[in-house]
Amino acid sequence: MKSLHVEGDTFLHRLPPGVKLAALAAVSLLLFLLHSPLLLAVAAITALVFYAMLRLGWHNSWQRMRMILLTIILICAFTLVINSPMDAAAVFFRLVALTLFAATITATTSTGDFIEIVTKAARPLEKTGLVRASDIGLAIGLVIRFVPEVLGRYQAIRDAHHARGLKPKALTLAVPLIILTLRNADEIAAAIDARGIRGQK
Amino acid sequence: MDIRFEQAEARFEGRTVLHPLTLSLCERRIGVIGLNGSGKTTFARMINGLVLPAAGRVTVNGFETSKDGDQVRALAGFIFQNPQNQIVLPILKEDIALGLSTRNLPKAEKEAAVSGILARFGIGHLTDRRVHELSGGELQLAALASVLVTKPDILIMDEPTNQLDLRNRALVERTIHNLDENIIVISHDLDLIAGFDRVLLFHEGRLAADGLPAETMTRYREIAA
Numbered sequence: 001m002k003s004l005h006v007e008g009d010t011f012l013h014r015l016p017p018g019v020k021l022a023a024l025a026a027v028s029l030l031l032f033l034l035h036s037p038l039l040l041a042v043a044a045i046t047a048l049v050f051y052a053m054l055r056l057g058w059h060n061s062w063q064r065m066r067m068i069l070l071t072i073i074l075i076c077a078f079t080l081v082i083n084s085p086m087d088a089a090a091v092f093f094r095l096v097a098l099t100l101f102a103a104t105i106t107a108t109t110s111t112g113d114f115i116e117i118v119t120k121a122a123r124p125l126e127k128t129g130l131v132r133a134s135d136i137g138l139a140i141g142l143v144i145r146f147v148p149e150v151l152g153r154y155q156a157i158r159d160a161h162h163a164r165g166l167k168p169k170a171l172t173l174a175v176p177l178i179i180l181t182l183r184n185a186d187e188i189a190a191a192i193d194a195r196g197i198r199g200q201k
Numbered sequence: 202m203d204i205r206f207e208q209a210e211a212r213f214e215g216r217t218v219l220h221p222l223t224l225s226l227c228e229r230r231i232g233v234i235g236l237n238g239s240g241k242t243t244f245a246r247m248i249n250g251l252v253l254p255a256a257g258r259v260t261v262n263g264f265e266t267s268k269d270g271d272q273v274r275a276l277a278g279f280i281f282q283n284p285q286n287q288i289v290l291p292i293l294k295e296d297i298a299l300g301l302s303t304r305n306l307p308k309a310e311k312e313a314a315v316s317g318i319l320a321r322f323g324i325g326h327l328t329d330r331r332v333h334e335l336s337g338g339e340l341q342l343a344a345l346a347s348v349l350v351t352k353p354d355i356l357i358m359d360e361p362t363n364q365l366d367l368r369n370r371a372l373v374e375r376t377i378h379n380l381d382e383n384i385i386v387i388s389h390d391l392d393l394i395a396g397f398d399r400v401l402l403f404h405e406g407r408l409a410a411d412g413l414p415a416e417t418m419t420r421y422r423e424i425a426a
Binding site for chain 2: 111145
């Protein structure tokens with residue numbers, strides 16, 4: 001069980017979670033309004049400076065970011081094929097900046113703080129009678145908590161393939177991963193019910 | 202503690218896993234034993250309301266599990282076989298505090314409750330630790346703390362020493378013996394429940410024996426032979 005949160009005492013750790021999430025939302029909007037690759041490159045470098053403040057080291061950073069970077073490269077390659085190189089560059093720098101800003105906020109905000117702020121933000125939605133704010137907060141907290149868990153399970157299944165001399169294939173990796181994740185989700189849901197975390201129904 | 206099963210039956214996908222059962226439980230320490238698949242976990246889950254009766258009813262201190270789920274769960278805490286699944290958040294203190302999230306307590310009171318329960322189980326020094334860094338014994342104690350912080354009247358434990366080495370098993374057993382709460386323990390570890398007030402034996406979805414530990418365990422050994 002690993003966490004995306006990184007212990008630390010940087011000014012980013014000390015900032016209120018609400019301020020960080022609001023800033024991330026504003027920056028994300030701004031990044032989509034910008035189209036100049038140069039300006040977007042500046043934004044990506046700025047995001048890199050913030051991320052570097054976490055002092056995670058190259059190896060740890062690579063482990064955390066490699067999948068999303070691969071996805072960004074694929075999107076850029078697709079953009080390059082159907083649009084211009086300038087468009088591909090803009091997409092690359094925009095997505096890298098977004099990813100690094102979001103990763104920095106995730107790493108400097110505890111899951112408990114995430115749940116609290118999301119619950120508060122969702123409180124007005126309770127007036128519709130369709131949702132409970134605490135459920136939304138808990139759901140987002142669980143996503144943050146279990147992303148590394150699912151990645152760990154994927155690695156364990158891949159290792160099991162190697163241990164048996166089998167070549168990992170998309171299907172033989174995906175099926176056990178989905179089954180194990182769903183089974184685990186059932187058990188976590190039972191634990192949440194047993195502990196009365198969701199409260200009155 | 203006043204738990205009553207009144208012709209309560211459990212079925213999964215048309216198959217009866219616990220045949221109609223009528224009994225009442227009021228002793229402070231109750232053990233539950235039986236072979237794998239005998240229905241003992243289903244029985245325990247019915248007390249907490251995680252499994253609702255397909256027929257009959259189950260009440261805990263007067264509250265019916267199928268109608269008063271929240272009250273029942275507040276009265277009867279449940280420790281799962283795998284404590285990893287009990288812990289929902291990655292940092293120990295955050296997870297313990299999560300159990301109090303529906304109680305609208307002031308922050309200071311919540312923090313005091315969290316540090317108090319961790320100190321009670323001798324794991325106060327682990328408060329800021331990530332759950333994945335804890336040993337098996339520490340994880341089991343953390344699971345106990347996560348449930349007992351809400352002060353349930355009854356604590357149900359499903360094979361609490363199952364995955365532990367000898368040292369951690371001794372640690373958890375000592376802790377269980379020192380608990381003040383009413384406890385119901387499902388276990389294959391007969392030493393753990395040897396000194397309990399009452400032991401229930403389940404076999405093939407039925408209550409096969411019910412009484413003092415020595416006589417129930419004798420019957421269990423006969424069945425298992």
